[in-house]
Amino acid sequence: MIKNISLVFLSAISIFFIVSCNDSPTDLGTKFLSQDGVEVLKLDSSIDTINQTSYSFKNVFPLGASSQLLLGKAENITSNVLLKFVFAIPDSIKEQLALRNLTVIDSYVEMFRNYSFGDSNAAFDYAAYKVNEQWSSSSFTADSFAFLDYDNSMDLSFNRTTANDTVYSFHLDTTLTSSWLQNYVDTSVASNYGILLSPTDNTQKVLGFTAFNTTAENDPRLRIVVQKPGAYIDTLIGFVSSDISVVLGDIPNVGTENIVVQSSLTSEAKLIFDFSVVPEDVVINLATLTLTVDTLASKTGSSFSNRISVYLLDDSASNKLNTDFVYTLDRRGATFTGDITNILRAWNNRVDNQGLLIKSTLEFWGLETFVLKGSNAPLIEQRPRLEIVYSRGKNN
Amino acid sequence: MKKLSISVILIAVFASITIAQSNSVYTRAGIGDLEFGYSAKMVGIGNIGTTQLDPDHLLVTNPASWSALSRTRIEFGIGYRGTLISDNQQSNYTSETEFKGVTFGIPISREYGVGAVMGLVPYSRISYSAEKYYPKDDIIPAYKLFYEGKGGLSKIFIGSSFFLPLGFSAGVTLDYYFGNQDYSTTINFDDPRYISTKYEDIRRSTGFGTTLGLISSNLAREFGINGISDLRVGFTYNFVGNLDTDSIFTQTSLSLVDTVTNTKADMKIPARITGGISFALEEEYNFYLDFLFQPMSQYSFNNQPDGNLKDAIKYNANFEYKPKRQAGMTTLEQIIWRFGLSYEQTQYTFNGQDINQYSAYGGLSYPLGIDNTIDFAVEYSNKGTTDNNLLHENAIKIYLGLSFGELWFLRYDK
Numbered sequence: 001m002i003k004n005i006s007l008v009f010l011s012a013i014s015i016f017f018i019v020s021c022n023d024s025p026t027d028l029g030t031k032f033l034s035q036d037g038v039e040v041l042k043l044d045s046s047i048d049t050i051n052q053t054s055y056s057f058k059n060v061f062p063l064g065a066s067s068q069l070l071l072g073k074a075e076n077i078t079s080n081v082l083l084k085f086v087f088a089i090p091d092s093i094k095e096q097l098a099l100r101n102l103t104v105i106d107s108y109v110e111m112f113r114n115y116s117f118g119d120s121n122a123a124f125d126y127a128a129y130k131v132n133e134q135w136s137s138s139s140f141t142a143d144s145f146a147f148l149d150y151d152n153s154m155d156l157s158f159n160r161t162t163a164n165d166t167v168y169s170f171h172l173d174t175t176l177t178s179s180w181l182q183n184y185v186d187t188s189v190a191s192n193y194g195i196l197l198s199p200t201d202n203t204q205k206v207l208g209f210t211a212f213n214t215t216a217e218n219d220p221r222l223r224i225v226v227q228k229p230g231a232y233i234d235t236l237i238g239f240v241s242s243d244i245s246v247v248l249g250d251i252p253n254v255g256t257e258n259i260v261v262q263s264s265l266t267s268e269a270k271l272i273f274d275f276s277v278v279p280e281d282v283v284i285n286l287a288t289l290t291l292t293v294d295t296l297a298s299k300t301g302s303s304f305s306n307r308i309s310v311y312l313l314d315d316s317a318s319n320k321l322n323t324d325f326v327y328t329l330d331r332r333g334a335t336f337t338g339d340i341t342n343i344l345r346a347w348n349n350r351v352d353n354q355g356l357l358i359k360s361t362l363e364f365w366g367l368e369t370f371v372l373k374g375s376n377a378p379l380i381e382q383r384p385r386l387e388i389v390y391s392r393g394k395n396n
Numbered sequence: 397m398k399k400l401s402i403s404v405i406l407i408a409v410f411a412s413i414t415i416a417q418s419n420s421v422y423t424r425a426g427i428g429d430l431e432f433g434y435s436a437k438m439v440g441i442g443n444i445g446t447t448q449l450d451p452d453h454l455l456v457t458n459p460a461s462w463s464a465l466s467r468t469r470i471e472f473g474i475g476y477r478g479t480l481i482s483d484n485q486q487s488n489y490t491s492e493t494e495f496k497g498v499t500f501g502i503p504i505s506r507e508y509g510v511g512a513v514m515g516l517v518p519y520s521r522i523s524y525s526a527e528k529y530y531p532k533d534d535i536i537p538a539y540k541l542f543y544e545g546k547g548g549l550s551k552i553f554i555g556s557s558f559f560l561p562l563g564f565s566a567g568v569t570l571d572y573y574f575g576n577q578d579y580s581t582t583i584n585f586d587d588p589r590y591i592s593t594k595y596e597d598i599r600r601s602t603g604f605g606t607t608l609g610l611i612s613s614n615l616a617r618e619f620g621i622n623g624i625s626d627l628r629v630g631f632t633y634n635f636v637g638n639l640d641t642d643s644i645f646t647q648t649s650l651s652l653v654d655t656v657t658n659t660k661a662d663m664k665i666p667a668r669i670t671g672g673i674s675f676a677l678e679e680e681y682n683f684y685l686d687f688l689f690q691p692m693s694q695y696s697f698n699n700q701p702d703g704n705l706k707d708a709i710k711y712n713a714n715f716e717y718k719p720k721r722q723a724g725m726t727t728l729e730q731i732i733w734r735f736g737l738s739y740e741q742t743q744y745t746f747n748g749q750d751i752n753q754y755s756a757y758g759g760l761s762y763p764l765g766i767d768n769t770i771d772f773a774v775e776y777s778n779k780g781t782t783d784n785n786l787l788h789e790n791a792i793k794i795y796l797g798l799s800f801g802e803l804w805f806l807r808y809d810k
Contacts, residue, residue: 026486026526027527028482028526029787030421030528031785032424033421033543036579042535093699243593281654283593283647286589287587339589345652384672391593392581393647
């Protein structure tokens with residue numbers, strides 16, 4: 001009996017739960033919930049008073065990790081290239097080299113162009129110099145260049161490609177490449193520190209070439225033609241082992257009202273907003289940053305990323321970044337705009353406001369120069385614009 | 397014993413189940429809707445029953461009623477509530493089903509009217525959800541605010557009854573009150589780029605109280621009133637000490653929970669008083685008149701009164717047909733029938749207008765053997781008005797309950 005009743009009871013309960021349906025919530029009675037309301041407010045630096053400062057500065061990095069080699073002169077930039085090659089030679093040839101039975105009859109380097117900056121029809125020429133000391137693509141910077149030991153008295157290149165083309169080549173003095181082969185056989189008898197390519201004074205553009213890459217596709221390649229008199233002629237290949245661009249120059253003079261970011265040089269900008277205007281204990285629902293571009297002063301190359309990156313600065317003095325907070329501003333007309341909500345949320349959650357760092361998104365590729373209106377721009381609406389939509393519960 | 401085990405299993409299965417919200421936003425005021433009963437039996441008598449001496453059920457209003465307890469008994473209830481909430485423009489139907497409570501009683505001495513009862517029953521209920529859309533303006537994007545309130549207060553009690561001189565019965569309980577009152581508001585923007593945020597005010601209350609009850613002897617017999625087989629008056633006083641309440645206000649967005657405030661406060665809940673008179677004709681036809689008063693205008697949280705609360709008053713008039721047990725009765729003949737009407741000036745007042753409620757209810761107890769019943773009750777209530785921009789609620793409650801009794805601790809003569 002109890003079992004039957006229990007089953008009936010359980011069935012009845014199940015029916016109760018099944019019929020517990022509800023319409024979607026409506027606004028019935030919400031006027032009586034004013035104590036639980038939420039305020040949604042907006043701060044807009046172009047309307048509200050939010051103090052801000054901005055400035056540009058040069059921040060030099062080693063460019064060895066770049067997938068591009070920049071060579072030439074344009075605008076504020078003089079860019080040099082350091083190259084070093086290694087060889088993989090069969091033992092039979094190596095024996096002949098050791099016996100000095102081989103003569104180098106020609107040597108040339110091929111590089112594949114992937115970029116240009118400046119007037120594409122402008123003059124372009126360069127020279128190759130022997131480097132006399134060890135250098136590393138992971139640590140060599142523009143600041144190191146002044147101390148580089150190289151032989152600048154003699155241009156070791158000839159038959160250079162200077163006209164617009166896809167593949168650029170230049171021939172190298174065979175004495176130099178012979179010494180590299182001897183170095184391959186015996187490092188005690190010769191050195192191989194590579195060459196420095198420097199633009200000539202009349203050069204008025206910068207070209208970019210494919211740099212060392214893991215697939216070895218289109219990277220700089222040295223070919224050395226050797227001859228064993230009366231026997232054979234063969235071509236030996238030198239693979240690039242180290243390469244780096246050395247981009248020299250000052251940041252462009254863009255006036256006090258502007259800031260500038262430039263790839264590869266590298267020019268970056270700091271932007272600091274006074275976050276104290278945002279009330280405590282609110283939730284940042286969305287924050288957007290808009291930077292106005294001076295389209296006339298900005299310079300771009302043949303291909304580029306039309307985006308700007310914004311970082312949260314951990315330490316403004318040392319430019320240490322908080323890499324957890326990296327956001328991109330996309331180009332919209334004459335502005336770069338993007339969502340930086342989580343940076344504002346970090347400040348709102350007691351992360352110290354050391355400001356924002358603004359960079360080119362592809363900072364180690366190309367020479368794009370984005371001139372942006374800074375905090376001193378005479379028109380307030382052109383200054384960096386921070387829009388914050390925030391909310392707070394009525395309990396606050 | 398087997399019956400009790402089955403009961404415990406059933407309770408365990410359903411104790412934690414609660415579905416949806418079924419009340420209006422009025423429950424945002426104070427501690428929400430006041431709950432007076434927990435079982436189908438109590439719904440069938442208007443949730444008060446101050447003078448009822450029912451050996452077949454455990455009533456929680458008046459601990460003096462346990463003096464009639466003759467069997468070890470366990471009782472619990474589950475209830476469905478559906479409410480059509482309306483204002484001048486629209487209506488919305490919501491419903492929920494929930495476990496309402498459980499009690500367990502042991503008769504200790506029939507000679508002295510000593511019965512010990514313990515249980516878990518609701519004291520108040522907060523249950524609402526609402527949503528409002530704010531269209532985009534020149535500055536602020538479009539968003540919705542979703543309001544939700546849930547929780548309430550429950551009490552665990554243990555108490556006992558005993559006979560007083562002159563045939564009076566008395567009872568007393570020690571009550572432990574606990575519960576969460578969870579009020580939340582969630583902002584959801586139409587544009588997914590905006591981060592939604594949930595603001596939540598959670599109050600966790602605990603505290604002690606007591607209930608004192610008294611039921612008179614059969615005054616018809618005492619005063620020699622003919623034609624009335626049973627006449628009694630009853631009275632209860634339910635005191636709730638100030639409840640210690642932790643109040644935590646948090647804001648949650650994405651996975652970040654930020655505790656904005658965390659405070660302790662006292663919640664003052666006014667005492668509840670009930671009174672009643674009942675009489676029976678021919679020992680079968682029972683009439684009950686009950687009265688309840690709780691001055692909720694004196695409610696305060698953190699020493700702040702709630703402007704939407706006033707004193708709660710409830711009047712019940714109930715009839716119960718309880719056939720005298722005779723040999724050879726069919727099961728149908730043993731069914732106990734109940735019916736009643738009530739008028740309630742609820743504790744709510746909004747826009748300067750009191751929120752009142754009219755209810756009609758009825759129920760039955762179907763016998764399962766000698767000491768057990770399955771109980772069923774239905775209540776229809778009509779609450780509030782759409783005048784003055786207020787809300788009107790048409791609610792239906794359907795309750796199911798089981799009351800199992802068993803003779804324990806039998807002493808056999810050798």
